Amino acid sequence: MSGKNILFYFGALSSGGLFGAGMMVSGMVNPANVIGFLDVYGNWNPSLAFVMGGALIVFIPGYLLLIKPRSAPIAETHFSISKHNDIDKRLLFGSAIFGIGWGLAGICPGPAITALGSGSPHILLFTVSMALGMLTVERASSRSIQQTSTTHQSA
Numbered sequence: 001m002s003g004k005n006i007l008f009y010f011g012a013l014s015s016g017g018l019f020g021a022g023m024m025v026s027g028m029v030n031p032a033n034v035i036g037f038l039d040v041y042g043n044w045n046p047s048l049a050f051v052m053g054g055a056l057i058v059f060i061p062g063y064l065l066l067i068k069p070r071s072a073p074i075a076e077t078h079f080s081i082s083k084h085n086d087i088d089k090r091l092l093f094g095s096a097i098f099g100i101g102w103g104l105a106g107i108c109p110g111p112a113i114t115a116l117g118s119g120s121p122h123i124l125l126f127t128v129s130m131a132l133g134m135l136t137v138e139r140a141s142s143r144s145i146q147q148t149s150t151t152h153q154s155a
Contacts, residue, residue, distance in 0.1 A: 029114050
């Protein structure tokens with residue numbers, strides 16, 4: 001298990017299963033519910049707001065009582081907190097692309113992965129396309145970084 005203890009994997013498995021079950025029970029893996037939520041000027045479906053609100057009602061006390069007081073995580077040596085907090089062009093552009101994709105498909109990546117179990121060819125196509133998009137950006141980013149470092153080294 002390459003350096004991680006069993007508690008880490010149990011936590012990932014149980015929280016992922018709980019998330020997936022919640023998405024299925026709430027109906028948030030159904031793109032029609034998400035598109036209905038985004039259609040504020042038409043036949044608006046507020047169910048997504050209730051799902052988010054219910055999640056926050058459970059999360060906030062748990063976070064304040066169990067997570068925030070800790071100086072270190074239970075299954076790791078330290079918290080992994082990003083040091084990148086700049087709002088830059090890449091973040092804004094990526095957010096816009098994500099929002100367009102969410103609006104067009106009516107499904108977010110997490111619920112899409114959850115919905116893979118439904119066997120829907122549309123969900124499978126969405127998930128494969130999403131993975132290919134992520135891979136394309138990752139490769140383009142790594143090439144850009146390599147070219148930038150080569151340019152700076154030769155200057």
